[in-house]
Amino acid sequence: MTVHDPIKAAAQKARAAIPDDNAMLRAAAEMSRDYAVANPRIYWPDMLASALVGWAALGGAMLVKDAAVAIGCAIVAMMALYRAASFIHELTHIRKGALPGFRFGWNLIVGIPLMIPSFLYEGVHTQHHARTRYGTADDPEYLPLALMKPWSLPLFIVVAALAPVGLILRFGVLTPLSLLIPPLRRKVVAELSALSINPAYRRRAPEGDFARMWHWQEAGACVFALALVGSVFAFGWKPLLVYMGVHSAMTVINQLRTLVAHLWENEGEAMTVTAQYLDSVNVPPPGYLPALWAPVGLRYHALHHLLPSVPYHALGKAHVRLMATLTADSPYHKGNYAGMLPLVGKIARSTMTAR
Structure with missing residues (x-):
């Protein structure tokens, strides 16, 4: 599925071995010290308001009879819930004790009702940031998409559209069945318990406090999935179909965002930090649309790979400082x-030349 041209393979190795730019890394380290504190007065209102608007609009889409108004409510619901769901990324980086109760609150209000409890991402996403894992076969969030066949890109999006169906099957069917069938449980934990895009990724069984957190989150998502399917008998098909349509659209937008979060030009080589940055993408102002399709700081994805501990609300400030501080020939400007x-x-053009 990926390129095997010797010349291109040599070029990929050269990109992976780009020397680290010490000036950029020093400046980034300074930003980490200056902007590392997560502000609960920003996190809580942002997450709660996004969830409130999202769930209210979803209810409107289910209940309103006027088609145009219902579609408008569905679009608002999709965008607001997408923003609320994006806080799962912040949960993986928040220092322990920094935002008391935020993880529990997010799971209760957003994660479980969307069947994306945080255990699916916690302990997984941090491996994507590991210096020796990024872009390799051990990275759960990396595929050399730019080097794959052209049909791989539409397939990448179509799979995302089916996410709500897959989540209902994962939590409503496989969770209870796997509790009765140990071999199935091992398979579910290893292969169906991570928000990853690398099909070869296998997850280890959880232990200790994380295992206890995993269990209650999975139980909550299981109950919700069963209740969602059971709602058909009480309320008919419309609420379920509206929920799944909004969820599917939200996941497709996130998959499109994922598609442009990196250049996806690495084929398994360990990369320097600077090479990882250059393989990643910032979409900074003055554009406004990225704030919608890459919310909660995700528009600064390349910067986030330099500053994984910096909360989303400080990334814009850090970006402005780095742009002003670093010289015009700094790799930072190329991201x-x-x-x-x-x-x-x-x-897409890169895939056209893949062999």
């Missing part, structure tokens, strides 16, 4: 792009 469409076009 900034104008928007989604040029990036999709760049990756």
